[in-house]
Amino acid sequence: MENANLSNTASSDNKKLTNFNSLDLSQVDTAVARPQPARFTSSSSFDEDAIDITPVESASSCDYKSVESTPSVTSLTLSNKDKKLAACTSTNALVGEQTHEQSDSDESTLNDEKTYTEEDDDFPEGGRVAWMVVFGSFCGFVPCFGLMNIGGVLENYIQDHQLKDESSSTIGWIFSLMFFICFSSCIFSGTYFDRNGFKAPIVVGSLLHVAGIFAMANCTKYWHFIVAFSILCGLANGILMSPLMGAPAHFFKRKRGTATALATVGGSVGGGLFPLMLRKFFSMEKAGVDDYGYMWGIRTLGFIDLVLLCVAVTLGRERLPHVVDTPRNNESRFRHILRVYLLQSLDVKAFLDMKYFFCVLGTVLGELSLTSAITYYSSYAMSQGISQSDSYMLIMAINLVGIPGRWVPGFLSDVVGRFNTAIVTLTCLSLVMFIGWLPFGTNLKNMYAISILYGFFSGSIFSLLPVCCGQISKTEEFGRRYSTMYFVVSFVTLAGIPITGAIIGDKSVTNYQNYVIFSAATCMAAAICYVISRAYCVGFKLVKF
Incomplete structure (x- = not known):
């Protein structure tokens, strides 16, 4: 019984990871603005060693200064040595895409997170x-x-x-x-x-x-x-x-x-x-x-x-x-x-x-x-x-x-x-x-x-x-x-x-x-x-x- 449950869970996880590769960035945008228990980053071709599951507190914890020069999520290929940096980098990219595509009201909300007080x-x-x-x-x-x-x-x-x-x-x-x-x-x-x-x-x-x-x-x-x-x-x-x-x-x-x-x-x-x-x-x-x-x-x-x-x-x-x-x-x-x-x-x-x-x-x-x-x-x-x-x-x-x-x-x-x-x-x-x-x-x-x-x-x-x-x-x-x-x-x-x-x-x-x-x-x-x-x-x- 336990082996069956574990098998079902592993199968479900693999489906989630496969589906993640085909996600449109516009669908991911909504996930960037709120805290996530884990951030999945993958290259265009699936590789188990390239997957990084890193806890991310929120998008605001990343550096916004490099938004313009950050590549998109789908172009990242990460090694094990770069796992810790991956979540922040991918979040930067998502925020960069979001900044150019979102409406004026959404832009003001994002700017509020970066405004000096x-x-x-x-x-x-x-x-x-x-x-x-x-x-x-x-x-x-x-x-x-x-x-x-x-x-x-x-x-x-x-x-x-x-x-x-x-x-x-x-x-x-x-x-x-x-x-x-x-x-x-x-x-x-x-x-x-x-x-x-x-x-x-x-x-x-x-x-x-x-x-x-x-x-x-x-x-x-x-x-x-x-x-x-x-x-x-x-x-x-x-x-x-x-x-x-x-x-x-x-x-x-x-x-x-x-x-x-x-x-x-x-x-x-x-x-x-x-x-x-x-x-x-x-x-x-x-x-x-x-x-x-x-x-x-x-x-x-x-x-x-x-x-x-x-x-x-x-x-x-x-x-x-x-x-x-x-x-x-x-x-x-x-x-x-x-x-x-x-x-x-x-x-x-x-x-x-x-x-x-x-x-x-x-x-x-x-x-x-x-x-x-x-x-x-x-x-x-x-x-x-x-x-x-x-x-x-x-x-x-x-x-x-x-x-x-x-x-x-x-x-x-x-x-x-x-x-x-x-x-x-x-x-x-x-x-x-x-x-x-x-x-x-x-x-x-x-x-x-x-x-x-x-x-x-x-x-x-x-x-x-x-x-x-x-x-x-x-x-x-x-x-x-x-x-x-x-x-x-x-x-x-x-x-x-x-x-x-x-x-x-x-x-x-x-x-x-x-x-x-x-x-x-x-x-x-x-x-x-x-x-x-x-x-x-x-x-x-x-x-x-």
Whole structure:
């Protein structure tokens, strides 16, 4: 009786093995996605030594990187030495076939198995490589944000020299267009960074930045500044911004606020040292050469930026896996690039999330307040009887005090919460303008005190607001959402700076007071937006967030 049962069982097994050879891959597909007690692999001709019965936990345990180069199941001939590798290899092949043939819904299910999730990752939170990346971003932000922070110095000089016949509102378009191109182009660099990594956009941005600086040294007409400063430098900074901001986020989660703040301190260093350097150069003169000091001051700035950007290229890198977006069926390479880098770069659906919407709105208003105030800060000081040289020193004070202004709120954000810290600093900044700058900004001593307070509380706008965006976004989506946020910022600053110039108008005392009120009101509105965004997340409870 027992011998009969064994005979029947062996016969049944042989039939199963024979039938397996004739199976269509489409029939096997359904078996790949779930755990199997055993995986049978055979060649086209039956050979008992070529059969491998290896337990396989699931398809996800195999390596997906070699899908394209893996042969199909029917072409495999395995030796006994390769039995252990056979199951994983054959599963790879099946998954490769399945990826190309399954429907869109099935494809999304399979991709979910391979998608990186932040919760599953163990962030380094430090170490030599991580801090070297932070330092690389720091060096990159010195020229990137540093150039943006000295807009008041440049505006003041060219208004009194090369473009002395132009109005404040007209000159304001040079800087508003620069901010617009910078913030709008960073959306594409953010998408590229997510998919291809750090090096390429930093190299391209560095070359454009240095070229724009050297071209600006020879500018004498309005359209010269538009091409060199607004277009070249604006595009370069936009390409640099997202990778420099996103790279430290790949290595830090719990300490992300501190890491980002330390990286963006580079902007304050550049904004503090560059005016001091340019102040000396702008006072230089040479017989027969117009704007001699200006030309060599800007060229020196270009050489310094070149060295710092080379350091950023060398030290910076990404850590997380690249976002994979393969071409769809019958999709050409051009249409694939157009879809990924243009049509899908703007994360419009993210605005349906109210906490993200108000976070973006708060950032837009905060950036508008900061760019408007800084661009005409030196001109305001001169309207109060302060010399041009001292007005440069006020901007230097704002940026140097911005160093602890970026680091201290970044450190506190990891302790008491990023949104909590952002709301407090934005509120304090608006109070400095309403209570300090507006009534008392009439002499040099008072303006130094106001500059120190303004520099400290405004430092969090560049360093902390992007971190708040990262807190309500997945790490792999941060580059895209950050770029989308600043794409919206670009349109506001495009009109915001000329509007501020129009408010100043004939540079009367009353108009300059209206300029201060406008900057303060937009900053207070930014704080309110962050309160609303926080409420959508945790309500009005006094908790760390």
